[in-house]
Amino acid sequence: DTAVSQTPKYLVTQMGNDKSIKCEQNLGHDTMYWYKQDSKKFLKIMFSYNNKELIINETVPNRFSPKSPDKAHLNLHINSLELGDSAVYFCASSQGTSGKETQYFGPGTRLLVL
Amino acid sequence: GENVEQHPSTLSVQEGDSAVIKCTYSDSASNYFPWYKQELGKGPQLIIDIRSNVGEKKDQRIAVTLNKTAKHFSLHITETQPEDSAVYFCAARKAAGNKLTFGGGTRVLVKP
Numbered sequence: 001d002t003a004v005s006q007t008p009k010y011l012v013t014q015m016g017n018d019k020s021i022k023c024e025q026n027l028g029h030d031t032m033y034w035y036k037q038d039s040k041k042f043l044k045i046m047f048s049y050n051n052k053e054l055i056i057n058e059t060v061p062n063r064f065s066p067k068s069p070d071k072a073h074l075n076l077h078i079n080s081l082e083l084g085d086s087a088v089y090f091c092a093s094s095q096g097t098s099g100k101e102t103q104y105f106g107p108g109t110r111l112l113v114l
Numbered sequence: 115g116e117n118v119e120q121h122p123s124t125l126s127v128q129e130g131d132s133a134v135i136k137c138t139y140s141d142s143a144s145n146y147f148p149w150y151k152q153e154l155g156k157g158p159q160l161i162i163d164i165r166s167n168v169g170e171k172k173d174q175r176i177a178v179t180l181n182k183t184a185k186h187f188s189l190h191i192t193e194t195q196p197e198d199s200a201v202y203f204c205a206a207r208k209a210a211g212n213k214l215t216f217g218g219g220t221r222v223l224v225k226p
Contacts, residue, residue, distance in 0.1 A: 004157075041201055043158070043216040056213055090157050102148070103214060105157035 003027070004106035006091050012112045013081060020077045021109045023091030031055075032074035033092040033103065034066060043090070049074055081113045116141040118206050120217025127194050128225055135220045137204035138186040144206040147180060147187045148214070152201045161202075162189070194224045 004025045013019055025032065033056075034046040048056035049068040063079045074091060088108045094101040117140040127133050139147075145166035150158035164171045164178045164187065171178050175194075180187040191198055204217040 041152075041219045041221075043203060043219070045213055045215075048213070058213075092157075102160050102163070105150075105159065107155075107157050 004091055004093050004104050006106040006109050008109060010110050015081055015083060015113055017081050018079045020075055021089055023074045023106060025072055025093040027093055029093040029095045030071050031094045034076050035090040037088040083113050086111055086113045116144060116206055116215040118215050118217040120204050120220055122220060124221045126223045129194060131194055133191040133194055133222055135189045135202055137217045139206040143208045146207045148205050149189050150203045158203055196224050196226050199224045
């Protein structure tokens, strides 16, 4: 199926650990994003990459490091996890950066830090 | 930066009635306004969008209106059905750059 996919779907870990979330899209898009959705459902952008180049970095702690090995993949690595990192993380993709392209979201990764 | 406010935060309607969700934005340079529907356990999915050169857009039971002067836009769902129950998000984006700013979401419950 054509889609934005994320792994894992659920992630439960201890405070202080390091974890990664992977995202892949097979829509042929050149722009990918990471969003964080907190417990109140508020959606906020964290990062955006266009053709493997970082174009948006929304004052996210440097414990979060995105990596884009190619246009179809955008991974998120989180160091020294904290309780406040518990949230649902969504990957999204779109074509182009003119500002009007539809963003397609993945199913989300539910992260729980204990 | 852009700030998008969305109301109400929860909305309960009887099946067959209409539902209206309203959003206001702060940045007059924003010119693209999508609406997303998020079902339980899933990612947001685009249901309709409107650009600043249009005042209204309709797709079957869903319509969106935009008032650029007042900087607000609304989602209208007519003849609601139980499968319309979800969280709905409005968003705004400028022409330059591609950062979407989301509203806080509206949880819609359609009662059979």
